[in-house]
Structure formats: structure tokens, C-alpha cells
Amino acid sequence: MDRVFREPVDPLAGLISGYTVPPGTADEMIGPDGALRPVWEPFLRRFARLSDEEVARRFARGDRYLRDAGVFFRQYREEGPTERDWPLSHVPVLLHQSEWAGISAALRQRADLLERVAADLYGPGDLVRSGRLPPELVAGNPAWLRPMVGVAPPSGHYLHFLAFELGRNPDGSWFVLGDRTEAPSGAGFALENRVATMRAFSDPFPVGHIHRLSGFFRAFRSAMQAAARGQEGRLGILTPGQGTETYFEHAYIARYLGLMLLEGEDLIVQNGRTMVRTVAGLKPLSVLWRRMDADFADPLELDDASQIGTPGLVSSIRAGHLAMLNALGTGVLQTRALLAFLPQIAQDLLGQPLAIPNIATWWCGQPAERNYVQRNASRMMIGDALSPDLPFEVQSARAIAGRFLDGRQGDLPGWIGAQGAAVVGQEAVSLSTTPVYEDGRLVPRPVMLRVFAARTEDGWTVMPGGYARIGRTDDATALALRSGGSVADVWIVDDAPVDTASLAASDGPFQRATPSLLPARAADNLFWLGRYVERAEGLIRLVRASHVRLAETGQGGDPRVQRIAAHLERLGTPLDQPVPQAIPDQVAAAIRCAGKVRDRFSLDGWTALRALAEDIEDRRSRVSPGDEAARALGQMLRGTAAFSGLVHDNMYRFSGWRFLSMGRALERAQGMASILRDFCDPDAPEGGFDIAIEVGDSVMTHRRRYLIETNRNTVIDLLALDHRNPRSIRFQVSFIRRLIAELPEAEINGALSPLSRAALRIETRLATAEPARLDTARLDSLSRALARLSDLVTETYLT
Numbered sequence: 001m002d003r004v005f006r007e008p009v010d011p012l013a014g015l016i017s018g019y020t021v022p023p024g025t026a027d028e029m030i031g032p033d034g035a036l037r038p039v040w041e042p043f044l045r046r047f048a049r050l051s052d053e054e055v056a057r058r059f060a061r062g063d064r065y066l067r068d069a070g071v072f073f074r075q076y077r078e079e080g081p082t083e084r085d086w087p088l089s090h091v092p093v094l095l096h097q098s099e100w101a102g103i104s105a106a107l108r109q110r111a112d113l114l115e116r117v118a119a120d121l122y123g124p125g126d127l128v129r130s131g132r133l134p135p136e137l138v139a140g141n142p143a144w145l146r147p148m149v150g151v152a153p154p155s156g157h158y159l160h161f162l163a164f165e166l167g168r169n170p171d172g173s174w175f176v177l178g179d180r181t182e183a184p185s186g187a188g189f190a191l192e193n194r195v196a197t198m199r200a201f202s203d204p205f206p207v208g209h210i211h212r213l214s215g216f217f218r219a220f221r222s223a224m225q226a227a228a229r230g231q232e233g234r235l236g237i238l239t240p241g242q243g244t245e246t247y248f249e250h251a252y253i254a255r256y257l258g259l260m261l262l263e264g265e266d267l268i269v270q271n272g273r274t275m276v277r278t279v280a281g282l283k284p285l286s287v288l289w290r291r292m293d294a295d296f297a298d299p300l301e302l303d304d305a306s307q308i309g310t311p312g313l314v315s316s317i318r319a320g321h322l323a324m325l326n327a328l329g330t331g332v333l334q335t336r337a338l339l340a341f342l343p344q345i346a347q348d349l350l351g352q353p354l355a356i357p358n359i360a361t362w363w364c365g366q367p368a369e370r371n372y373v374q375r376n377a378s379r380m381m382i383g384d385a386l387s388p389d390l391p392f393e394v395q396s397a398r399a400i401a402g403r404f405l406d407g408r409q410g411d412l413p414g415w416i417g418a419q420g421a422a423v424v425g426q427e428a429v430s431l432s433t434t435p436v437y438e439d440g441r442l443v444p445r446p447v448m449l450r451v452f453a454a455r456t457e458d459g460w461t462v463m464p465g466g467y468a469r470i471g472r473t474d475d476a477t478a479l480a481l482r483s484g485g486s487v488a489d490v491w492i493v494d495d496a497p498v499d500t501a502s503l504a505a506s507d508g509p510f511q512r513a514t515p516s517l518l519p520a521r522a523a524d525n526l527f528w529l530g531r532y533v534e535r536a537e538g539l540i541r542l543v544r545a546s547h548v549r550l551a552e553t554g555q556g557g558d559p560r561v562q563r564i565a566a567h568l569e570r571l572g573t574p575l576d577q578p579v580p581q582a583i584p585d586q587v588a589a590a591i592r593c594a595g596k597v598r599d600r601f602s603l604d605g606w607t608a609l610r611a612l613a614e615d616i617e618d619r620r621s622r623v624s625p626g627d628e629a630a631r632a633l634g635q636m637l638r639g640t641a642a643f644s645g646l647v648h649d650n651m652y653r654f655s656g657w658r659f660l661s662m663g664r665a666l667e668r669a670q671g672m673a674s675i676l677r678d679f680c681d682p683d684a685p686e687g688g689f690d691i692a693i694e695v696g697d698s699v700m701t702h703r704r705r706y707l708i709e710t711n712r713n714t715v716i717d718l719l720a721l722d723h724r725n726p727r728s729i730r731f732q733v734s735f736i737r738r739l740i741a742e743l744p745e746a747e748i749n750g751a752l753s754p755l756s757r758a759a760l761r762i763e764t765r766l767a768t769a770e771p772a773r774l775d776t777a778r779l780d781s782l783s784r785a786l787a788r789l790s791d792l793v794t795e796t797y798l799t
Contacts, residue, residue, distance in 0.1 A: 010048075011045075011048035011049055012041075012044055012045050012048040014048065015044060015047065015048040015441065015442060016029075016036070016044070016435075016442055017441070018441060019435065019441075019442050019443065019444060020444070021433060021444055022433065022444070024170050024430065025170055025430060025431075025432060025433055025444075026168045026169065026170050026171070026172050026432040026433075027432055027433045027434070027444055028040075028093055028094070028095075028168070028432055028433065028434040028435070028447065029044075029094075029434065029435045029442075029444075032171075032172055037094075037096075038096075039094050039095065039096040039493050040094050042206050043094060043201075043205060043206065046204055046205050046206075047091075047201075047205075052440055055437070058090075058199075058200040058201065059090045059200055059437075061199045061200055062088060062090060062196035062197060062199045062200040063085065063088065063196070065195060065196050065199050066085070066086045066088060066192065066196050067085065068603065068606075068607045068610075069192065069195075069603055069606075069607075070248065070595075070598070070606050070607075070610065071086045071189075071192050071196075071248060072084065072085060072086050072248075073085070073086055073087060073245075086192075086196075086487075087485070087486040087487060088193060088196055088197070088486065088487060088488070089436050089437075089445075089468075089470050089486040089487065089488040090197065090200050090437060090488075091434075091435055091436060091437050091442070091488065092197055092201075092468075092488055092489040092490060092491045093434050093447060093449070093468045093488055093489070093490045093491070094491045094493055095490065095491070095492055095493070096492075096493055096494075097211070097492055097493065097494040097495070100464065100492045102355075103166070103174060103356070103451070103462070104462040104464075105355065106174075106354070106355030106356040107164055107356070107451060107453050107460075107462050108453065108459070108460040108462065109346075109350070109352075109354070109355050110164065110176070110179070110354065110355075110356065111159065111162055111453050111455075111460045112350070112460070113342065113345065113346050113349060113350055113354075114159055114162070114179060114181060114333050115157060115158055115159045116349045116350075117333060117338075117342075117345065117349075118158035118159060118181075118327070118329075118330050118332075118333055119158060121138060121144065121329075121332060122148055122149050122150070122151065122158070122327075122329060123149075123150070123152075127345065132341060132344065132345055132348065133338075133341055133345075137335070137337055137338065137341075138332065141332050141335055142295070143182070143294070143295075143329070143331040143332040143334075143335060144329060144332040145294060145295065145302060145328055145329035145332075147301045147302065147314055148314070148327070148328050148329040151314075151317060151318050153317070153323065153324065153327045154227075154317065154320045154321070154322065154323045155227045155287075155323040155325070157327075157455060158326065158327040158330050159181060159326050159327070159330055159333075159455065160220075160223070160289075160325035160326055160454065160455040161184060161187075161220065161289070161325060161326060161452070161453070161454050161455070162179065162180065162181055162184060162326075162452065162453045162454075163179075163180035163184035163185075163186060163187075163450050163451065163452050163453075164176055164178075164179055164180070164450070164451050164452075164453070165177040165178045165179075165180070165448055165449070165450055166356070166448065166449040166450075166451055167359075167430075167431045167432065167448050167449075168431070168432035169430070169432075170430055173356075174356050175356060175357055175358065175359050176339075176354075176356055176357070176358050176359065177359055177448065178334060178336060178339070179333060179334050180334055180450075181326060181330045181331060181333040181334045182293060182294065182326070182330065182331030182334055183290055183291045183292060183293060183326075183331075184452065185246040185249060185291070186249070186450045186452070186466075186467040187217075187249070187253065187452050187463065187467075188246075188248075188249030188250070188252040188253040188256070189249055189467055189487065190213065190450075190452070190463070190465060190466055190467040190489070190490075191213055191217075191252065191253075191256065192252065193467065193487060193488065193489040194213055194465065194489050196489075197488075197489040206493075208497045208498070208500075209493050209494050209495070209496070209497060209498060210491045210492065210493055210494075210498065211464035211465065211491075211492040211493075211494060211498050212464070212498065212499065212500060213463060213464065213465055215464075215499065216452070216454060216461060216462075216463040216464065217256065217257060219454065219456040219457075219458075219461050220257075220454035220455075220456060220461075221257045221258075221259075222456065222457060223454070223455055223456045223457050224259075224287050224289065224325070226457050227286070227287050227323045227325075228286040228287045228323070233273075233274070233283070233284035233285040233286030233287070233321075234260060234276070234283065234284070234285055234286065234287075234517060235259050235260070235285075235286065235287045235288075235289070236259055236260035236261070236262040236276070236285055236287070236288050236289070237250055237253065237254045237259050237260070237261050237262065237288070237289045237291055238262055238263075238264070238288050238289065238290045238291060238292050238297070239251075239261055239262070239263060239291050239292065240263070240264075240291070240292045240293075240296065240308050241263045241308060241596075242592075242595055242596050246291070247595075247598075248598065250291050250599075251597075251598035251599040252598070252599075254599035255598070255599040255600070259289070259599075260276065260517060260519065260599075261522075261599040261600075262276065262285075262288070262519060263308065263521065264292075264296075264297075264306075264308045264309045264310045265277075265308075265310075265521060266519045266520070266521050267285065267310040267313070268282065268310065268312075269310065269311065269312030269313060269315060269316050270282065272315060272316055272319035272321050273316060273319075273321050273322075274288070274310070274313065274316045274321065274322045276517060276519055277519060277520045277521070278517045278518055278519055278520060279518050279519075279520055279523045279655055279659070279743065279744060279797040279798075280517065280518075280744035280745070281744065281745070283517050284321075285322065286321070286322065286323060287322075287323045287325065288322060288323070288324050288325065289325045290324055290325060290326060290328075292308065292309075293331065294328040294329055294330070294331055296308055296309050297309045297310065297313050297314075297328060298310060298311060298312065298313040298314045298328075299311055300312055300313075300314070300315075301314040301315070302314065302328070314328065339358040339359065340358075342354065342358060343357065343358065431446040431447060431448055431471075432446070432447060433445055433446055433447060434447040434468065434470065434488070436470060436486070445470050445471050445472075446470070446471035447468050447469070447470050447471070447488075448468070448469050449466050449467070449468050449469075449490060450466055450467040450468075450469065451463065451466040452466060452467075464492040465489065465490040465491065465492050466490040467487060467490065468487060468488040468489070468490050469485055469486075469487055470485060470486045470487065470488055471485055472485050472486070518600075518654070518655040518656055518659075520797060520798050520799065521596075522596075522597050522600060522656065523655065523656065523659045523797055523798055524659075524794070524798040525593040525594075525596045525597045526593070526597055526600070526656050526657075526659045526660040526663070527659045527660065527662060527663035527793065527798060528589075528593050528663060529590050529593040529594050529597070529660055529663065530659070530660040530661060530662065530663030530664035530665075530667065531663040531664065531666065531667040532586050532587070532589045532590035532593060533586075533587075533590045533609075533640060533643060533644070533664065534663075534664045534667035534668050534671070535586045535667055535671070536583055536586035536587050536590065536640060537637065537640040538667070538668070538671040538695075539568070539571075539573060539580070539582055539583050539586065540583060540633050540636050540637050540640065541637065541694075541695045541697070542564055542567065542568060542675075542695055543564075543568070543575065543579065543580060543583070543629075543633055544629075544630050544633035544634060544637070545564060545691050545694050545695055546561050546564040546565065546575060547578070547625060547626055547627070547629040547630035547633065548630045548694075549561050549564075549687075550625055550626050551626040551627040551630060554626075556625075559685035559686070559687075560685055560686075560687045560688070560691060562685075563678070563679065563684060563685050563688060563691075564691065566678075567674075567675070567678045567679075568580070570678075571674070577620070578620065578623045578624060578625050578628075578629040578632075579616065579619065579620035579623065579629065579632065579633065579636075583616060583620070583636070584613065584616045584617060584620065587609065587612055587613045587616060588613065590609060591609050591610065591613060594606060594609055597656075600656050602646065602650060602651065604646050604650065605643065605646050605647060605650075605651070608639070608642050608643040608646055609643060611639065611642075612636070612639035612640065612642075612643060615635065615636060615639055616636055616639075619632040619635065619636065620632070644664075647660065647661075655743065655744075658739045658742060658743060659797075661735070661739060662736055662739045662740070662793065665732040665733075665735050665736050665739075666732070666736060666786060666789065666790050666793075668727070668732050669729045669732035669733055669736075669786050670783060670786045670787065670790075672696060672719055672720070672727065672728070672729050672732075673720075673729055673779055673782050673783045673786060674783060675691075675692050675695055675696070675719075676692060676715070676716060676719060676720060676779055677776055677779040677780060677783070679691050679692040680692060680712050680715055680716060680776075680779075681776050682776075689710045689711065689712065689714075689715045690710060692715050692719060693710065693715060693718070693719070696718075696719045696727040696728075697727055698718055698719060698725060698727055701718065701725060702714065702715075702718055705718065706718075712771070713771040713772055714771075716771040716774050717771040720766065720769075720771075720774055720779075721766055721767075721769055721771060721774070723767070729766060729782070730763065730766040730767065733759065733762050733763045733766060733786075734763055736759055736789070737756070737759040737760060737763050740755055740756050740759050741756065743797065745796070753796070754792060754796075755789075755792045755793065755796045758785075758788065758789050758792055759789060761785075762782070762785050762786065762789065765782070765785075766782075
């Protein structure tokens with residue numbers, strides 16, 4: 001029998017077969033000679049050996065990490081915010097270290113140039129005076145802040161953290177699409193992209209040759225700490241709050257770097273000093289990394305319509321007490337029209353050309369050019385050719401409008417009206433492509449890189465990697481996430497193994513950091529996080545008790561069921577569904593509070609809350625009253641227990657844990673007082689005592705502790721007065737008193753604070769009470785005392 005030799009199929013060839021680069025376009029994977037770039041080959045050969053099922057498992061692993069971490073894309077519309085999964089394109093963009101070294105050097109040059117321009121615009125103004133910048137480009141620009149003219153930054157520099165948007169030309173060279181100087185976003189997402197991508201591409205991929213990102217952040221944190229030397233205050237990140245699309249990133253970076261995450265309401269300016277409202281009183285702040293647009297920062301001197309800023313912040317900077325990173329007003333540097341003048345300014349100020357050029361641009365600020373642009377504005381979008389009647393050489397010009405113009409959303413005519421100018425490019429934007437894995441094969445999609453630079457004690461350093469934005473289709477204009485684009489990690493690959501030091505690495509002596517200050521707003525959210533979770537648990541226990549009795553009798557008219565329904569109605573929770581809407585509402589409120597303190601909240605705790613919410617929503621729509629609902633509620637109860645266990649076992653005993661625990665203990669004490677009032681009252685139906693013990697999770701304890709049948713005295717003794725029962729009111733009040741004793745100002749000049757005295761009075765009443773004397777009226781009085789204690793916590797620490 002003849003034997004036919006069959007050459008083995010190369011898996012790599014199968015993976016990239018059909019990968020067609022569009023004509024006149026560079027590609028990140030395929031070189032200009034049509035061959036695979038060497039930096040990609042080791043990665044792709046390992047990738048090609050994976051089965052479709054293994055690829056799906058690995059990608060799902062990365063996606064699961066992002067979901068568990070709460071990384072999602074939030075978009076705000078008129079009808080409200082919408083959220084969808086973070087659109088990670090799992091295949092990273094690979095660049096060799098040798099190429100990256102040239103890019104980094106060019107961006108350091110560009111950062112120095114932008115610093116020189118900022119110093120001139122807010123200092124001597126020579127660039128405008130000499131005609132190198134048009135006056136209307138500066139004076140008519142809303143990002144140029146006149147109150148900041150002549151204000152020297154206390155740090156000595158205007159710029160500290162920058163982002164650059166890069167594209168690759170068809171000839172393989174790079175160009176700059178834009179500079180981000182206002183409040184550059186994406187660095188935190190770059191970190192999360194890296195973690196998720198590494199979950200997908202761990203062993204056997206050559207990850208040891210990929211440059212880490214932690215050193216970049218470690219150097220920037222050291223520079224921030226250096227800027228605060230000689231000052232009394234701390235470091236923080238200024239965020240607009242949870243309403244912004246990039247809030248998750250702000251929280252992630254704050255947690256990663258160990259900085260306070262602050263909103264405008266957290267700050268107050270007194271005698272020229274910026275102070276943080278903390279649970280320990282007002283504390284000075286020296287360095288603030290700004291992630292908020294500058295004009296919102298100070299309603300007193302900048303935008304008086306701002307509701308998220310801090311009055312007097314400019315005066316604190318002017319007095320030299322607050323270093324703002326980046327300086328207020330530096331957003332003017334990211335105006336796209338400025339690109340037209342940077343090449344000549346680089347020659348004049350640096351004595352050298354830009355190492356990486358801008359995308360080709362012109363300034364159309366003269367009346368003739370401006371009139372032409374206004375007449376043709378309706379069709380001046382990317383890819384639309386202009387008529388050749390402009391008074392200079394733009395026969396092949398195409399407009400760069402919309403988001404490629406000045407970073408703002410909106411139509412071009414509105415921008416012209418505000419600026420009196422436009423930017424016109426020599427040629428259409430032609431971005432390189434990068435491979436994206438779709439339907440079992442690699443396909444090319446347009447890509448743009450966002451690269452970050454940070455000022456350190458040794459000068460500018462560039463993140464060895466970045467944040468790639470990838471188009472949804474072949475259309476280069478569909479890069480934005482809101483347009484369906486995706487993002488990818490950027491790997492800088494070296495020939496030799498790279499340093500694996502983490503952010504925490506340090507060559508200095510052992511030293512414990514000073515405990516972090518807890519802003520009052522953060523303490524308030526932690527306090528109410530504890531209350532909402534406990535409130536949800538209490539409701540679950542009550543509703544389950546109702547369904548257990550409904551399953552026993554089959555009668556909705558059972559007096560015990562009716563009593564529970566009346567109690568829930570008094571709490572504002574009608575029992576009109578097997579699982580009332582109030583239960584997921586309380587969990588949703590807890591998640592909102594946790595979302596506002598993501599910088600102080602563990603990933604496991606966040607995951608447990610999200611899992612609880614998903615489980616409740618999944619079960620509540622599928623259960624019927626009685627035994628089925630009781631079992632579903634029991635499962636939900638185990639979800640709240642998972643969260644409680646994580647908080648109790650894992651959370652460091654900083655002040656934040658104390659406020660979370662205090663909120664939970666107060667809610668439990670008030671809830672138990674309410675239950676005892678309704679189910680141990682003389683007019684309560686038979687079986688009310690058993691409901692109270694069951695909801696108080698003390699059935700087995702009661703049987704062992706008392707030798708007589710259940711009666712009012714045993715129930716009151718166990719659930720109100722027993723200092724060893726973690727479900728009793730006294731246990732909670734004693735716990736609260738100990739927590740208060742560890743908070744600032746628990747004693748004032750050797751005497752107990754009003755809050756400490758109030759907690760001690762309640763504890764003493766309970767310690768000396770007899771079960772028989774704790775009647776309904778006294779339980780009502782106890783409830784009011786607990787409510788007053790909660791108010792005192794708020795008045796003392798949370799406002």
C-alpha cells in the first residue's frame with residue numbers, strides 16, 4: 001500500500017491565515033515586508049497551540065476577574081446611566097523594548113516642551129507677544145484660566161502626569177494625535193487591563209519578559225511624597241465623585257497608591273490652608289492629584305456654577321500651601337489647535353524638532369480661513385475632503401473634527417463659535433491595525449495607544465505599556481467605547497527577563513506608614529453600608545419566618561403571619577410579594593455606599609455584595625409563597641453571612657471598620673428592640689415569642705439556657721439583656737461603646753464626650769434592667785435612645 005507523506009500543519013499559520021492588512025495601512029503584528037514581526041512570534045506560537053475551548057476558558061477567566069472587581073463601562077445619557085461589561089480585547093498589543101525606548105525619549109521631550117509652554121502662558125506670555133501663538137487661541141480659550149496667571153505652582157512645575165494619544169503611520173513611524181493635560185484618564189484601567197490579560201495569558205506564555213507597570217507608579221508616588229516634604233499635610237486624589245465615567249479608576253488608583261480619595265465637599269480652605277474634613281477633625285492637605293476638570297475646582301474664582309468644587313482652593317494654591325497636580329489651567333495645552341504651532345515652538349524653545357511629530361495641522365484663525373470653515377462646517381468631519389479654495393496649500397486636506405479637534409463632544413460649528421478657529425489636517429487619519437480574536441481567528445482592527453508619563457524626582461518617566469483603544473470595525477472613527485470600541489493591554493517585550501519588583505518594593509529601612517485619615521464622607525458611607533446590609537438581613541429573616549408559618553398552615557390568615565405582615569408594613573415593607581422589593585433595594589443601597597468608598601473596600605467584600613444582589617434578583621422572580629420562598633430566603637441569608645464573615649475576618653481595624661461595624665450594630669440593636677416590642681407585647685398572637693427567637697437566630701441557645709418553656713421573660717432576657725448573645729441589644733450597645741472609645745475625641749479633657757456618655761447610659765440601663773420591667777413602653781424608650789445615639793454619631797463624626 002502506498003504511503004503519502006503529509007507535511008504537518010503549522011498551528012501558527014492556521015491562526016493568522018486570512019489576516020489581511022488594509023492597503024496603505026501599517027499593522028502591529030505584520031511588518032512592512034509582510035512577515036510576522038519578531039516580537040509577536042513567541043506569543044503567537046503558544047497561542048496557536050490552544051484549542052478553541054481553552055481560549056474561551058482563558059478569556060472567560062479574564063472577564064470574570066473584571067466583573068468581580070467591578071470594572072465596567074458606565075455611560076451617561078439623558079435617561080440615566082447605563083453599564084455594560086468592560087470591553088476588553090484579550091489579545092494584547094506587543095511592542096519591542098528597542099522601539100519603545102525611542103517612543104519614551106520622544107514623549108519625555110514633548111512633556112518638557114508642554115511644561116515650557118504652560119510656564120509661559122501663565123507667566124511672561126512671550127509666545128503670544130512674539131506672535132508664535134495667536135492671542136485668540138489663548139485668550140478666547142475657556143481652558144485658559146485668567147485667575148491662575150502669575151500663580152507659581154508650589155511644586156515648581158505645572159505638569160506632573162500626562163497622557164499622549166499615538167498612532168502609527170503607514171510607513172511605520174509614529175505620530176501624536178493629541179496631548180492630555182487636564183485630568184488624563186486611563187492609567188488605572190491600564191493596570192486592570194494588565195491584570196485581566198495576565199489571567200488569560202499566564203503560563204506557558206513568556207510573561208517574564210514583559211515590563212511591569214508597578215515601577216512607574218512607585219516612582220510617581222515617591223515624587224508626590226517628595227512634593228509634600230516640608231509641609232504638614234497629606235496626599236490625596238481629587239475626584240468629581242461617583243457620577244463620573246472614570247470614578248472606578250480614581251478609586252482603584254487611590255487604593256493602589258495608598259492615597260485619600262477626596263471630593264470637593266471633603267475639603268475646606270481655612271487661612272489659606274486646604275483642610276480635609278475627617279472623623280478626627282480638620283487635617284491639612286499638601287498635595288492633590290487632580291482628576292477633576294479645572295474650572296469645577298473652585299466656584300469662588302473659576303466657575304461659580306460648580307457644585308463639586310471647594311471655595312478658596314485657588315487662594316490656597318496662590319498662598320503656596322497646596323501643590324495641585326496638574327496645575328489648574330493646564331487643560332489649555334490639550335486644545336487641538338495648539339498642535340499647529342508646537343513644531344516651531346519646539347525649535348524655538350528646545351532648539352530641536354519634535355522627535356515624534358503631530359498629526360499635520362493648520363491654524364485657520366484669520367477671517368478668510370474662519371469664514372471658509374464656517375461655510376463648510378456641516379461637512380467637515382473626518383474623511384470629508386475640503387474644497388481647494390483655502391488661501392494656502394490644502395488641496396488634499398481633510399478636516400479633523402469632533403473628538404479629534406479639541407477633545408470635547410459636540411458639533412464643529414459650536415466649537416468655532418466659541419474659539420473663532422478651526423484645525424485642518426493635511427491628510428486623513430490613517431491608524432495602524434492590530435489583531436483581535438474573533439470567531440476563532442485573528443482579524444485586523446484600527447488601534448490607537450494612550451501612553452502615560454509621570455514627573456518623578458529624576459525627571460519624566462514613561463509607563464512601559466499603556467492603554468490601547470481598538471476600533472469596532474475597519475472604521476477608524478469607531479474607537480470610542482461609547483461607539484462600540486474595545487480596549488487592550490500593551491506589552492513592552494524585552495529580550496531578557498525584566499525586573500519583577502512590585503509597587504511595595506523598597507530599599508529603605510522598615511517603617512510603618514502613618515494611619516490613613518478617614519474623611520467624614522467616607523465614614524458616613526461605611527456607617528450606612530453596615531446599616532443597609534443589616535437591614536436587608538433583618539428583612540430576610542422576618543419574611544422567611546412568615547413563609548415558614550405559611551408553609552406549616554397553608555393559611556395566609558394565620559395570626560402569626562398577619563402579625564409579621566403588620567410589623568413589616570410598619571417598617572415600610574409591604575409583604576405583597578414572596579420576596580419584597582425592599583430586600584433588593586436595601587442591598588442596592590449598600591452597593592451604592594460601597595461604590596463611594598471603593599478605595600477603602602476590599603475586592604472580596606465588593607464581590608460578595610454583588611453576588612448577593614445577583615442571587616436575590618435571580619431567586620425572587622422564580623419562587624412561590626411558602627416552603628419554596630423560605631428556602632430561597634435562607635440561601636440569601638447565607639449570602640449576607642458571607643459578607644459579614646469577610647468584614648469580620650479580613651478588614652483591618654482602622655477607623656473605617658469601626659464605623660461600618662457601628663452602623664451594623666446600631667441597626668441590629670434598633671431592629672431587635674422593634675421586634676421585641678411587636679412580638680412580646682401582651683396583645684401579640686400566640687407564637688410571637690417563637691418568632692422573636694427565630695428572627696434573633698437564638699432558638700438553640702434558648703433551649704440550652706432556660707429550663708422552662710418560652711415566655712416573655714426568657715425572650716427579653718436572651719434578646720435584650722444577655723451580654724453574651726451577639727443578637728441581643730445589650731451585646732450590640734456594649735460593642736458600640738467600645739468602638740466609640742477607640743474613635744478620636746471619645747474623651748475631651750479627661751471627660752467622656754456626649755456620644756460616649758449616651759452609649760454608656762444605654763448600656764447601664766440594660767445592664768441593670770430586669771426582664772419583667774422592660775415592658776413595651778420601656779422598649780419604645782430604648783428605641784428612641786438608640787435613634788438618638790445614631791444621630792449623635794452623625795453629628796460628631798459624619799458631618
